[in-house]
Amino acid sequence: MAMVNKNVSYKLLRTLARRANAASPLRCHQAQRATSNATTTVVSQAPKHIPTASPAGNDGDDIFDFSDTKVLFASVPTGKLLHSAATLSVAAVEPMVDLSLWVTNSRLMDVPLFKNAVMGAIKYTAYDHFVAGSDTVETGHTVRRLWDSGVRGMLDYGLEHAVDNESCDIAEKQLIKTAESTQSLPPSSVGFVAVKVTALCPVYLLRRLSDLLRWEHNNSSFKLPWKQQTLPIFSEISPFYHTLQQPAPLNAEEERDLELAHQRLVNVCEKGFESNVRIVIDAEDTSIQPAIDYFTYWASIKYNEKQRPLVYGTIQAYTKDADMRMALTKKAADKMGLPTGFKIVRGAYMSSERELANSLGVDSPIHDTIENTHNCYDRCAVFMLDEIATGPGGLILATHNLQTGKLAATKAREYGIGKDSGKLEFASLYGMADAMTFGLRNAGFGVSKYLPFGPVDQIMPYLLRRAEENKGMLSSSALDRELMMKELKRRMKAYFTDSENKVKRQANSIVN
Numbered sequence: 001m002a003m004v005n006k007n008v009s010y011k012l013l014r015t016l017a018r019r020a021n022a023a024s025p026l027r028c029h030q031a032q033r034a035t036s037n038a039t040t041t042v043v044s045q046a047p048k049h050i051p052t053a054s055p056a057g058n059d060g061d062d063i064f065d066f067s068d069t070k071v072l073f074a075s076v077p078t079g080k081l082l083h084s085a086a087t088l089s090v091a092a093v094e095p096m097v098d099l100s101l102w103v104t105n106s107r108l109m110d111v112p113l114f115k116n117a118v119m120g121a122i123k124y125t126a127y128d129h130f131v132a133g134s135d136t137v138e139t140g141h142t143v144r145r146l147w148d149s150g151v152r153g154m155l156d157y158g159l160e161h162a163v164d165n166e167s168c169d170i171a172e173k174q175l176i177k178t179a180e181s182t183q184s185l186p187p188s189s190v191g192f193v194a195v196k197v198t199a200l201c202p203v204y205l206l207r208r209l210s211d212l213l214r215w216e217h218n219n220s221s222f223k224l225p226w227k228q229q230t231l232p233i234f235s236e237i238s239p240f241y242h243t244l245q246q247p248a249p250l251n252a253e254e255e256r257d258l259e260l261a262h263q264r265l266v267n268v269c270e271k272g273f274e275s276n277v278r279i280v281i282d283a284e285d286t287s288i289q290p291a292i293d294y295f296t297y298w299a300s301i302k303y304n305e306k307q308r309p310l311v312y313g314t315i316q317a318y319t320k321d322a323d324m325r326m327a328l329t330k331k332a333a334d335k336m337g338l339p340t341g342f343k344i345v346r347g348a349y350m351s352s353e354r355e356l357a358n359s360l361g362v363d364s365p366i367h368d369t370i371e372n373t374h375n376c377y378d379r380c381a382v383f384m385l386d387e388i389a390t391g392p393g394g395l396i397l398a399t400h401n402l403q404t405g406k407l408a409a410t411k412a413r414e415y416g417i418g419k420d421s422g423k424l425e426f427a428s429l430y431g432m433a434d435a436m437t438f439g440l441r442n443a444g445f446g447v448s449k450y451l452p453f454g455p456v457d458q459i460m461p462y463l464l465r466r467a468e469e470n471k472g473m474l475s476s477s478a479l480d481r482e483l484m485m486k487e488l489k490r491r492m493k494a495y496f497t498d499s500e501n502k503v504k505r506q507a508n509s510i511v512n
């Protein structure tokens, strides 16, 4: 059995390598990177002023045209542009961010007056920039504003890990409410609701399930009575070091908690189905990811229709097994006639993954270099673009990386996968990579912003992660800052020239 798996994986890898090589001229990254029909129901109603992807045969150099900032930021009001440029510029000053991080983590926050002042300052700066609203109503305004400019939303209610069934029940209600809220928004303006399985199933149970799934994978005689139909979760190079000895079977209480978690996910998917909005399930760290994939693929089998994947999973390209795992899952789904949807990200838990592997004296599951991560991302992207060009399925390329955007957009053009296909979406976080978003939109692709929302207290961990990410003058927001400043200067100059001309005209009319 193990031998058969090895051969299958080897063949798949060879296919992946061949496909990636076909894209090699573009896949060669520069040493210095800037840091179906069915889904047509969702995308076909995009605002008419947004162009569609041009035909094949393009060399990729015209995907992003950043030279004309007037066109690029045409849909952004000056007030918003000024606020964004100011927030990103402050976020780039490292000592400033370090001080803010120190303050928000300090005991000073126990003093109510101090806490209120800090929260107030955060609310009008980072929160306004990176968060779409405090609730579904405020977020709806953001969605409408984005939709008017040809950008769709992926609603992401700010939830962190749930510890018990009570917090999971609260999260389930919030997610259902989120999916329902899309019904009062312009049709197609929201493509996805983001779901964290860690909010619907207590994290202790996700750990237990992941252990059991790993053990089962490596011991064919070990049976999991609770396990329902799913797709492959592991490849032969997936990390198994988290589970060094045979885990105890689930007890009655754990089995009941699992049943509750299954039901919560069903309820959220049903609401998504009813509201004609798709569900994208986020990925977390490797200690619990097998259980998340188990739930994701179980729900995919239940809800993905002939042409249209309702449930998308997430592949983290920084893991060494990402491309192999994705290909195995896709192949198994194809055999079942099941369309699959993937969101591809690089991955957000690099430090903790490396620390854990290091402490256990095992090989890190994360690629050893960033170049390997970039190459793996591109292999996964090209593989899926190839698949959806001729078959069913869906792909979200979630990245702020310009080189990847250019590679994927060029391939997509070559294959004729434009906005109207409904199969491909480029996604970035709200408040980040705006230039790339508008550039891809202008080039005729489907673009979305991940829209985290929730009260300021609840969203703090998310904001702290964004602060870290945008820290430093060379951070990924550098291009946005530069282009926003250029556009602000242009608008200011145009304003003064206009005013000057007006005064001159008035003076002339008085003289005459």
Ligand SMILES: Cc1cc2nc3c(=O)[nH]c(=O)nc-3n(C[C@H](O)[C@H](O)[C@H](O)COP(=O)(O)OP(=O)(O)OC[C@H]3O[C@@H](n4cnc5c(N)ncnc54)[C@H](O)[C@@H]3O)c2cc1C
Pocket (backbone or CB within 6 Å): 033, 035, 281, 282, 283, 284, 314, 316, 318, 345, 346, 347, 348, 349, 350, 366, 367, 368, 369, 370, 371, 373, 398, 399, 400, 401, 427, 428, 429, 450, 476
């Ligand atoms: C819409 C959206 C949804 C997301 N959802 C998820 C999710 O569900 N789960 C999740 O984990 N993350 C998620 N992320 C975050 C994502 O994983 C990345 O952390 C983030 O987007 C930065 O990667 P990049 O492709 O944008 O940019 P880049 O700046 O090109 O790449 C940075 C990334 O490269 C990798 N990297 C950096 N240094 C090294 C190194 N030395 N060796 C190997 N790899 C390295 C890391 O993954 C790092 O985050 C999401 C991001 C977006 C935009």
